[in-house]
Amino acid sequence: MANDNQEKDLGLTLGMLTLRIWLAIRAIQSGVEKFAGTGTTAKAVQIDGAANEYGLTEAASYKAYAFSNYQGVPGPLYDKFAGEPLIPGWGLDLYNIILGPALLILGFTLLLGVATRYTLFAMGLLYTSLTFGLILIKQDAGVAWLGTHILMIVAALALAKYNRFAILKKW
């Protein structure tokens, strides 16, 4: 069933779609990266065209994804937040658990067009919560970067009436 408020303007419709895709990919990949880790391989050093007999190895690192790598709040940031009196330890631990899944869920719902307005609003709240932490540890560049995200979310909300290609358009 079509949204009663939906309007037709090809340019604004594509603009809204572009914003949705950008914000969705941004959230999904940020969530996926929470599961990224680094592995290393060691291969035998070649001498005279053959593997050396001493066991000398050349190490190479590679990126890998696994559930066991999950870290919602990156380690260095976690340590800084842990020292902030306005962030309780239990809150930080809870945030550390939910941040990755929250980014993934919001990203996918936005990409698929499930309750796009509420999804955008929830995403805005999530980025605002991140902004709060960065303000505390005086990461002004990060605050500005998240502010840009907020502006894009506001723009998407403003263009919501041009939202198409969505599974659940009602909200």
Added chain:
Amino acid sequence: MLTRRDFIAKGTAGAGLVMGAPSILKAGPAGTAQDPIRVGFIGCGKQHEVLFNAMVNIPGIRFVAACDIMKMRLGRTFSAIKGKFDYNINRYFDAEEMLDKEKGNMDAVFVATPDFWHAPHTIMALDAGYHVYCEKMMSHDINEARDMVAAMDRSGKLCQIGHQRRSNPRYRYVLNELVKKNNIFGQIININGQWNRALSSSQDIGMDLVDNPKKHSMLPSPEVLRKYGFDRGADRELSEKELWHRFFNWRFYTSLSGGPISDLGAHQIDIFNWFLGVQPKSVMASGGRSYFKDREHFDNVMCVFDYDTPNGTARAFYQVLTTTSAGGGYYESFMGTEGTLEMSEREAYTNIYKESGANNGDVWNEMVARGFLKKEAVGQAAGGADAIASYESAPPDKYALPGGLSKPPHQPHIENFFDAIRGNDKLTCDARHALESEAPIYWVNPSAEKKEIITFTDEHLHT
């Protein structure tokens, strides 16, 4: 119960009866992936943890028992094995009891106890029929180290000493390929080695337990510490705090350890002797209690060994500092007429340089072309207003080894021990070869104390 003093007396007497028995460096077949080598631990302190962590990824072994006089350490080892492998080990407070009760259930033991217990534990384990991996130094007393060699000979069991660089692929590669086969450094004339350690890493340990009465129940009782000889060398009855201090800080006491030159220097002076292939002719040393004035051992020691090698004479300077960490960490530097090797267990401290006027430049080029070396940088003159160019040598080119070690540093040495037990390899540092290399180290402190050059004779160095 056998005391350490009783044990040494009996062990030495017994050793005298079997002098001349052959040293067996390679044992017969024992232990496979299906029939694992059964391992026990004597001593569950810090060094034990290093060894344990280096062997958790080695297949074909099973841990069966551990022994320590401190219940907390024993529990930690038990939990680590339970957590990692999901099986239980037997726990003992007394090594002799463990060796007796585990007969038929254990093949090899790792001795990581204070230096003054290395010889008694190693000898009793060898005589009980176990293969032994013992941490270096072999002992704080060269005669007890000699007793260990004798015990290895008479028991026919393997005795690996923990000079782990001897099994390190990087060290073995450099010695065999760069020094021996291709002689790229030319005549090695000067050697430098050092281990510089900061004050922050040289402080008393265990005092958080000793100074907190609520935690005294976690510590071995004074009676236990006296029974196990931690009061050795004291001229009066020691208080419980003094005993506990000795228990944790045995490295500071002359009757319990060889001091920093033994703790830190032994690894590196061993490399001097191993690479040169000869024992030194003399040692001249200086040391002092410059900062830790209450400690029995010198906190800083410097020494010079003189060598007479097949290629000519050479000198080796070594310093161990426990008051300053700056100056490049720990390394052994071999300075030859054609190039210099700065070798270290840490890859970051390892560098290779070719002299600007090296006569064997074609050999270096060939080594690079065949993959034996990597060329990193062409020597660059420093320049600047303060450079007096006519006085300076042209800068050397910098090279690097083609690879490194992708395991904990102790793992290859432990693997070598297990391979030798299985009959697949020879020990890289059996007790006799270890003592040949360690023997000169025992004379550094006496030289520093007497401020005399000690010229070595067979009396000093025999094994």
